Amino acid sequence: MGGKVTCTLGEVKQRADFIIYWGGNPAECHPRHFTKYTIMQKSKFLPRGRKDRTMVLVDIRETKSVKAADIFLQVRPGRDFELITILRAMIKDQHVADEQLAETGLARDVLEDLVARMKSAKFGCMFFGMGLSMTRGKHMNSAALLTLAAEMNAFTKFVAMPMRGHGNVTGADVIMRWQTGYPFGITFNRGYPRYNPGEFSTVDVLVRGDCDAAFIIGADPGATMPQPAIDHLKRIPTIVLDPHVTHTSRLARVHITTAPQGIAAPGTAYRMDELPLPLKPALKSPYPTDEEVVRRINAAIADKPFWLPEGSQPQMLTAQV
Amino acid sequence: MNIAAATESPPVTFRLRRPPTVPLEAETLTPDVIERLSNAEIRSLIVYHGKRQLPLSEFFDVEGERSDRLELHGDLNKVRWIGRAMSHGSITVHGRVGMHLGAYMRGGEIEVHGDAGDWVGAEMKHGFIRVRGNAGGQVGAAYRGSLAGMKNGLIIIDGTAGLEVGMRMRRGTIVIGGRAKDFVGLQMKGGTIVLLEGAEIRAGAWMNRGTIISLQPIQLMPTFAFAAAYNPMFMHILSRHLQPHGIALPCAASEGSFQLFSGDLAVPGKGELFVWEGQSPAI
Numbered sequence: 001m002g003g004k005v006t007c008t009l010g011e012v013k014q015r016a017d018f019i020i021y022w023g024g025n026p027a028e029c030h031p032r033h034f035t036k037y038t039i040m041q042k043s044k045f046l047p048r049g050r051k052d053r054t055m056v057l058v059d060i061r062e063t064k065s066v067k068a069a070d071i072f073l074q075v076r077p078g079r080d081f082e083l084i085t086i087l088r089a090m091i092k093d094q095h096v097a098d099e100q101l102a103e104t105g106l107a108r109d110v111l112e113d114l115v116a117r118m119k120s121a122k123f124g125c126m127f128f129g130m131g132l133s134m135t136r137g138k139h140m141n142s143a144a145l146l147t148l149a150a151e152m153n154a155f156t157k158f159v160a161m162p163m164r165g166h167g168n169v170t171g172a173d174v175i176m177r178w179q180t181g182y183p184f185g186i187t188f189n190r191g192y193p194r195y196n197p198g199e200f201s202t203v204d205v206l207v208r209g210d211c212d213a214a215f216i217i218g219a220d221p222g223a224t225m226p227q228p229a230i231d232h233l234k235r236i237p238t239i240v241l242d243p244h245v246t247h248t249s250r251l252a253r254v255h256i257t258t259a260p261q262g263i264a265a266p267g268t269a270y271r272m273d274e275l276p277l278p279l280k281p282a283l284k285s286p287y288p289t290d291e292e293v294v295r296r297i298n299a300a301i302a303d304k305p306f307w308l309p310e311g312s313q314p315q316m317l318t319a320q321v
Numbered sequence: 322m323n324i325a326a327a328t329e330s331p332p333v334t335f336r337l338r339r340p341p342t343v344p345l346e347a348e349t350l351t352p353d354v355i356e357r358l359s360n361a362e363i364r365s366l367i368v369y370h371g372k373r374q375l376p377l378s379e380f381f382d383v384e385g386e387r388s389d390r391l392e393l394h395g396d397l398n399k400v401r402w403i404g405r406a407m408s409h410g411s412i413t414v415h416g417r418v419g420m421h422l423g424a425y426m427r428g429g430e431i432e433v434h435g436d437a438g439d440w441v442g443a444e445m446k447h448g449f450i451r452v453r454g455n456a457g458g459q460v461g462a463a464y465r466g467s468l469a470g471m472k473n474g475l476i477i478i479d480g481t482a483g484l485e486v487g488m489r490m491r492r493g494t495i496v497i498g499g500r501a502k503d504f505v506g507l508q509m510k511g512g513t514i515v516l517l518e519g520a521e522i523r524a525g526a527w528m529n530r531g532t533i534i535s536l537q538p539i540q541l542m543p544t545f546a547f548a549a550a551y552n553p554m555f556m557h558i559l560s561r562h563l564q565p566h567g568i569a570l571p572c573a574a575s576e577g578s579f580q581l582f583s584g585d586l587a588v589p590g591k592g593e594l595f596v597w598e599g600q601s602p603a604i
């Protein structure tokens with residue numbers, strides 16, 4: 001396991017004749033996704049547009065996206081990982097017993113039809129949403145779909161992509177990745193980046209109470225994180241940079257109002273396919289941008305003495321095995 | 322092997338003086354480092370309190386010197402990497418202990434009278450870890466991005482365990498006395514996991530080789546196929562191997578039999594998952 005088989009939305013628009021949405025509701029959450037990138041567009045390779053494409057929706061209940069789908073598969077809640085694992089077995093012609101198939105809420109002929117369509121597609125693309133990545137199994141559910149996409153490349157071109165929400169979450173991942181080699185869950189306490197989600201990821205650090213200060217930019221953990229994490233944010237000095245007063249700013253020691261990105265502050269935002277897009281501000285804001293605030297904090301920290309004693313350097317943990 | 326009989330010299334005792342406010346990374350707390358050092362040198366060993374380097378004496382009262390037996394007392398749930406890559410000697414912890422206990426361990430013994438955090442014995446090569454209380458997730462697992470977890474040795478957790486026990490393990494044995502959470506033996510490549518009280522869902526998911534033995538009925542992945550019901554010979558040997566630690570596996574045909582499931586078909590793997598059917602064994 002490892003690596004991600006993916007592409008840009010431009011390729012999806014031009015070539016993808018088989019599209020699966022898994023655990024997401026793009027009709028309501030990404031309303032322009034269908035028309036701009038996936039099913040509605042005509043292209044050189046798919047001249048009839050919607051008629052040349054097949055769209056499959058996998059979800060636990062009927063959402064507004066069902067109307068747009070050719071095939072709707074209603075999986076039993078909490079059985080996504082099992083279903084994807086069954087599909088991994090079926091594409092390799094492994095026999096899975098009927099009663100075990102039935103546990104997922106889907107019949108054999110439906111899944112055999114799906115596998116046949118997947119294999120005969122020219123370019124398949126799977127988009128997965130929070131219904132997959134935030135339910136029981138979490139990262140392993142996403143890993144299952146990414147692995148299925150990777151394994152489908154034994155038969156035909158297949159890619160997978162998460163349906164990212166909120167402003168520029170992809171950007172945070174991309175920047176962390178090219179700067180440190182890891183997308184999130186990183187510690188710098190030994191002077192170099194170390195990666196271990198579960199140990200260093202924000203929610204786990206806060207729930208365990210492992211940090212003694214928090215600096216939050218453009219996020220609202222006070223509204224989304226579990227109660228122990230919120231309680232810890234209240235206990236420690238929390239600093240929030242946000243254009244608005246959020247739940248987090250109400251429990252923070254310091255709130256610095258900043259200019260909203262893309263409206264009054266320039267910058268780069270990353271689309272869900274990791275394509276950078278420049279943002280041009282349309283308005284002027286009396287508030288400083290996030291970048292300006294962080295630069296000033298950085299300059300103030302640079303004036304302080306180095307935190308380790310004279311002549312000593314942080315030691316790498318890996319150097320001692 | 323009895324910890325007390327390992328060597329004659331008195332152990333080095335560490336008593337937690339003040340609890341760390343952020344995680345304390347103390348990978349120097351291993352017999353390999355301590356056995357060469359005098360009491361003063363042990364006190365001045367560097368530990369990382371967050372990003373700050375501090376001497377060990379800031380947090381611990383240290384008694385004794387030059388011994389490969391370590392005794393730790395106190396609530397060490399924020400102290401990480403104890404016994405990292407140790408090759409011999411012993412560590413006894415009285416109290417809770419933090420993450421990465423005995424990670425990369427190559428030999429020796431660790432005993433915890435209390436609970437342990439995540440990543441107990443992660444990627445260990447040899448040795449013995451016993452946790453009398455509960456453990457967190459990723460016991461004997463592979464670190465993120467690494468291909469193989471524990472490569473040999475024995476881990477016994479008397480209590481419950483968290484997610485992904487034995488993830489990508491290659492050899493060795495893990496025994497979980499209480500109930501384990503999801504994804505036991507995820508992507509396992511070898512070795513043995515014994516579940517005395519069963520596990521939650523997705524045990525053996527994506528396993529390649531290796532053996533999972535559950536003495537309680539567990540929910541199987543749909544990609545496991547029933548193979549046989551029998552009493553395998555190796556269960557006697559495994560039972561005898563675990564007997565000194567007070568763990569008995571049922572192996573007599575008069576008591577019942579094991580149902581063998583093979584999988585995971587998705588890989589497709591040759592893993593074995595044994596589920597005991599019969600009288601509950603006396604533990």
